[in-house]
Amino acid sequence: MTQPNHQDEKKPFPWHLVVFLTPALLVYVTFSVYPLLDTLFLSLFDTQRGESTFVGLQNFITLVTDDNWSDAFWNALLNNFKFFAIHMLLQNPIGLLLAVLLSSPKLRLSGTYRTLIFMPTMLSVVIIGFVWQLLLSPIWGISENFLYSIGLGHYFDAWLGKEGSALITLSFISVWQFVGIPMMLIYATLLNIPDDIVDASVVDGANPLQTFWYIKLPLILPTIAMVSILTFVANFNAFELIYAVKGALAGPNFSTDLMGTFFYRTFFGFQLQQGSASMGAAVATLMFLIILVGVMLFLFFVQRRIQRFQF
Amino acid sequence: AGTLNIESWRSDDANIWSDVIIPAFNKSHPGTKVYFSPTPPTQYNSALQAKLQAGTAGDLITCRPFDTSLTLYKEGYLDKLNDLKGLGEFSDVAKSAWVTDDGQDQFCLPMASVIHGFIYNKEIFKELSLSEPKTRDEFFKVLDTIKSESRYTPLAMGTADQWETATMGFQNIGPNYWKGEAGRKALLDGKAKLTDKPYVDTWKELAKWKPYLGNGFEAQKYSDSQNLFTLSRSAIYPAGSWDIQTFNNQADFEFGAFPPPVAKAGDTCYISDHTDIGIGINANSKNKAAARELLNWMTSQEFAELFANAVPGFFPLSNHKIAIKDPVAQEFISWRDDCESTIRNSYQILSRGTPNLENQLWNVSAQVINGTMTPEAAAQETQEGLEQWYAPQQ
Amino acid sequence: MASVKLNNIKKRFGDVDVLHGIDLDIKDGEFVVLIGESGCGKSTLLRLLSGLEDITEGDLYIDGERVNGRSPAKRGIAMVFQSYALYPHMNVFKNMAFGLKIAGKDKAFVNNKVLEAAKKLKIDHLLNRLPRELSGGQRQRVAIGRAIVRDPKVFLFDEPLSNLDASLRVQTRVELGKLHQELKATVVYVTHDQVEAMTLGDKIVVMNKGRVEQVGSPLHLYHHPQTQFVAGFIGSPKMNFLSARITEVGPENTQIMLESGRVISAAIDSSSLEKGAHVQLGLRPEHMSVTCDKNTLEGKITLVEHLGEQSYLYVDIQQEGEFVLKVDGDNQYQAGDNVTFGIKPNSLYLFNHQGHALPRVNSNLETKPLP
Amino acid sequence: MASVKLNNIKKRFGDVDVLHGIDLDIKDGEFVVLIGESGCGKSTLLRLLSGLEDITEGDLYIDGERVNGRSPAKRGIAMVFQSYALYPHMNVFKNMAFGLKIAGKDKAFVNNKVLEAAKKLKIDHLLNRLPRELSGGQRQRVAIGRAIVRDPKVFLFDEPLSNLDASLRVQTRVELGKLHQELKATVVYVTHDQVEAMTLGDKIVVMNKGRVEQVGSPLHLYHHPQTQFVAGFIGSPKMNFLSARITEVGPENTQIMLESGRVISAAIDSSSLEKGAHVQLGLRPEHMSVTCDKNTLEGKITLVEHLGEQSYLYVDIQQEGEFVLKVDGDNQYQAGDNVTFGIKPNSLYLFNHQGHALPRVNSNLETKPLP
Amino acid sequence: MKLLNGLLSSSPRNVSKSVTVHAILLAYTVIALFPIVVVIINAFKTRKAIFKDPLGLPDSSSFTLAGFEEVLLRSNFGLYSWNSLVVTLIAVGLVLLLGAMAAWALTEYKFRGNFVVTFLFAMGIMIPIRLGTVSILSLMVELNLANTLTALVLVYIAQGLPLAVYILSEFVRTIPKELTEAARCDAVSEYKIFFCIILPLLKPAMATVAVFTMIPIWNDLWFPLILAPGEETRTITLGVQQFVGQYVTNWNSVLSALTLAIVPVLILYTIFSRQLIRGLTSGAVK
């Protein structure tokens, strides 16, 4: 036997790692990371006059200090928070409720309900925008007649057109469309809770509400947290619905302006307004930072406290 | 010879191009294949910009008037057209929307203009024994009559899309207040302010429209307005001439048109005859020769007539005398003879800075009609916006 | 504490009959063990008792009251699940206190109760831990503690030890036995493990395909199985079975012939059968001796398992099949050896072709009557 | 088939030393069982053998070749996991054939191999089933089958039976034993269960905290544990331990005094110790008799477990602690009874304060030398 | 009545609870479906009827297939659907494959840079890729891919990968380590381990990712417009847009086209949905 040699049979280079990772990285970096960085990079330049000059953080300073920009920026940000708040208060609780109901034991037709309720999530925003405007339009009277028929007619208003209600109404529509996602995710987690644990609480004397509140809810908190993050990210990137229904000027009086529409207007321009790649990039960078900070804060303050449970 | 792609936001015209215009062109220029590839209008500017930057845009670019195209030209995406033969067929006013500020370079060929006015339902007018109003008083009297004596909505307009309020409201009736080109130039020179009486009065009149609009007009979209009118639920429609084509297809009643009413009978009337569509050549086109040929053909009488009759409501800007068959379109174009023409006052130069005047006009006009802003405040806000960056106004 | 009475209880899931009419009397304070093959309906029966599942037919009385429609909470039962079913997000204290909290008991009372139970189970130092920070045995005790604090009339256990490893299982089993003696609670206990059944049960209920096969004290079942099923189920290693045929019928003594032609006599009353009837001969591995010289069988050892103080011999008997013997640990057997062993006539069991046991005569084995 | 040699094998995870230098010789065809407490490094050792984990220090030889850096695939080993690790999406046949297919064997060969193994394991009727359609025991056999077909030099088993229920475990254990005799393969087998260890192993390796505590044949370990750890680990119920103090030192006979003051004599060579030294007295539950009248202890029974043919008595001996006795099943003991029992001097063990066993004199218990 | 009984759980104790559950779910289902039903019935009506009585069912006077005729005859609807289908399926397929490979590599192997790559992918969830449009387009032009479906596929892969890697990583973690170790002992190469063992086990998870990736791709308007606006490469959503004019929207045709466009997604969804729920419940791997 030879002298033990600790470096014998050195591990071969992990070619498989390269093979597994490269295709995804290649496509992703080339067609997403690089273009995005390339664009975000523009935020440090001024491209207003055709050629670009390096201006450092000037664009950002303009964005938050110059009234012309900052008013729109803060307005969009505030609206975005409202938009997000409504989703958190409505979309996720409704999704939760539906998921809980869907997961009730021995429920017939649950697959059918699930598919049907998920349908709006699959539709293109063109349909969503059109049909809700039709439904809510005071001119065609669908909602109005419906409300009158249940005695609430005088509450009806041109919700989509009023400054006070347009954003809320659009949020509701968005909630309607996307409620399927939290529903599906939470439903799946609920299915994962072992029956035993629920049985145990029943034997312990808890009624269904108590079982939900004390047992199921804490166990699906991690999923709810994940759903919240996804909602946050999606809401702060939201754009299409507003754009389809209200256009890039997000009327009335910018009351439905979100970061997404603000970015679009800035970057691509609108009507007679010329797009500015550099200011647009600055808005986009800020959006990204806000989302990043939000996600970080969330991970730091909330996620850390939420425990995942193995069953 | 070769292939030409036309970038356009006019998806409405796709059939007309493929069925009428391109075949006609091919009769005299058989070798050239022309494709009209429209982009949805809301995405046109941004999509075009991206495509130009990447070099994938079509050979011919349909031009929005003034700065949008001017910027493209300055960035080198559009060819200079100064030496295009047919350019002589156009008046300076017609060309003004697509020349550099110093008037030196022409970068798009004027194609069509649109005229504002009011379209009305003749049957309803007959039913209520109304006649076309000539003055503002008459106009409001007509509105009052419709409102009080019938179930029709007097005015078919909504504020949901905002642009109608600025375009078919403010720019429609405004020229009568600010005396057309004179007022527009004064604004450009800094001799007039938006807080001056003519402008405030324009908004004041707009504010007076509110009671005559339909229920829930705040959420009424442009297409809703069209539908209200074509379904005979509304009597008068503040219009752009392009609507003629739509209504021809959709309305099964007779409709007519009248120009924006003047203050008192006999006053000079002013109309907005806005240079709206031009067409230019992509500087990076591989087929410029053919593109030029097409443009040249587009300066011809043949094209003007084809286009004007295929798309009633879009009026050729060339000096050719052409026969327009559509009666309502004829009515519109006849105003050119009776009234002074002008273009929308926010389009030239004034929407160049931040804040953007055109965007502001949309916003404040909608608010004025909604009743959430006074005419004075609207004037104040737009004027302040202008003063921020436009030297002559400072 | 309470008595439990089951009166012709049936359960149907959709079209499937799972329980075919169970009658059972459980006395106050009794420890009843349910055993039976997988899928025979043990858990289902327990769930009917707890009220987690509705009874299809029949009556269930707890303490003389009919409780069929009553909700689990109001039956005064507590259940310990195989998987423990601890609430993963609550610490040990909260797990144990949950039932009391839900019942609206005041804080001091809850604290006392929980502490008391935790001390009894020696988990009072773990009260702040989460379930996942506990070992299997500790989790098991928390699950029991959660049941105890509620002072239930009846405890239901569904295979509570099956998730523990062998040594912990022995230990916890012992603790459970002591706990029962201390609490004097009525217990219904489901298990697969017959050692548990034998050691814990005052009474064992052997179930087979949704029916009760036999009820009796552990030793009674060990010594007097009524059916071949019960005989095979109780005792480890399992009873050996050989096919045989009766050659001589008798009320005191029966002669039987094995397939190999060998004749064996047994102290069994076979008067109910006729000569020539097919029977199954049952022999417990521990009831054969390698020294005896009457009634012998011989075969070749295929495997020896030394367990220290005892050994199991796996013997291949030509024509009869495989056989297991339990012998003293002090031996020198090896695989491949031939071995001859004797059968004591009074340690034999005979089962008729329906699987029913024939009565045994003068069994010298102790018999405990049903308690 | 192959021999395996471990030469001062060490394993470190980051800063944690898990194995502190293991030396072990495994002969060709030997069945070696690794036992030890949870976390002592059994699985880690197995994973080092298999090559799934890198060896930090030391040398591993399979069949004389050093294989430290060799990939699992090239070591000629097969591993059976506790969780079976069957590929859930492949049926039984494919599961078993997968390794061969990957190795590029031709179809007929694979078919033959798999069928042969399946027959041997009596799973040839299950070849088309998916793992989830199998019972625990069947899955277990598939996992073994998957290992067999590859004709490995060494089989590694990591607690392969721990997921089975008690009766199935007994059965599978027996089958494993037979299989080993048939295949004559080298096997390294990790288990927690000492019955498995005792019955299956040619050689048992007792591990303790990353070290080998003792190596020997099952009976050798049972009779001659070198340390208290081994003594306590082997035998069920566990050996009873009592604290004591030496009152008379001797090479043939030792007198010790229990905490209660009672003096007991043991056939043990205590010459290495001094009078007054603290020792632990070890007594196996099965080595005490309730009839003997010398060297007696008495106590109160707290629990009786009847297992049929035997019973365990849990006895509380004042001042000494709790004690377990194994007695004949034929008894009438009840909790609460007092019992007196005797200790045979030559069935005693003594351990010094380091836990090392003192040599026993003339033990009348059979001793198998290391095979 | 029998149906009702069938719907409700058998025990009388649970009937009222069961009724409530069904009532709420039914109510919400109506809310979810009502607008969609409105779209569909209006697709069969004349423009006038749509706006005269949006809720009315088409009757003999208002029924028309004009919208569908317009869609199917005037536009290359078949080609558009084909393009959409090709792009969606290839992109989703590749997202799944590449995503699974990356997720597997990132969770199974320890290597330097693991964290950086993971973070890089996480970033993609937070920034909409639309932001990089101009660079993407220039890139495609340089690669000579402008106006090809390939360009769309590439962008959609880049767009879908971050979420796919994120979700699939979670699932890879639930696959018992023993499986791969068993395979390694069986002398299976890392590639075969991935393709023969991991990939089949990830199937349910992939269904989840497939649905989440598919929806935005199918409905996307932006990139088809920028990258592949040509007649030959037009996708369905972009095709529909030709009925949305500057001043006139041909609602009848839009609705018909959209109704037709729902069908393929619905089919794809139903194909995936059974796996989807299994995928979302991680117990699937056991």
Ligand SMILES: Nc1ncnc2c1ncn2[C@@H]1O[C@H](COP(=O)(O)OP(=O)(O)OP(=O)(O)O)[C@@H](O)[C@H]1O
């Ligand atoms: N909800 C149910 N629907 C239909 N059949 C069921 C249901 N629950 C149990 N069963 C069936 O009833 C029979 C008895 O099941 P049960 O769980 O009571 O068996 P068990 O004796 O507890 O078995 P194990 O020892 O495996 O736990 C089984 O055949 C099972 O398939």
Ligand SMILES: Nc1ncnc2c1ncn2[C@@H]1O[C@H](COP(=O)(O)OP(=O)(O)OP(=O)(O)O)[C@@H](O)[C@H]1O
């Ligand atoms: N990858 C690892 N990193 C760090 N420590 C580890 C790792 N794997 C095992 N250990 C530690 O090494 C020790 C031995 O673990 P191992 O799994 O070998 O124990 P075991 O004897 O198999 O226990 P069990 O009987 O519970 O299976 C344990 O303390 C464990 O925490």
Ligand SMILES: [Mg+2]
């Ligand atoms: Mg059960």
Ligand SMILES: [Mg+2]
């Ligand atoms: Mg281990």
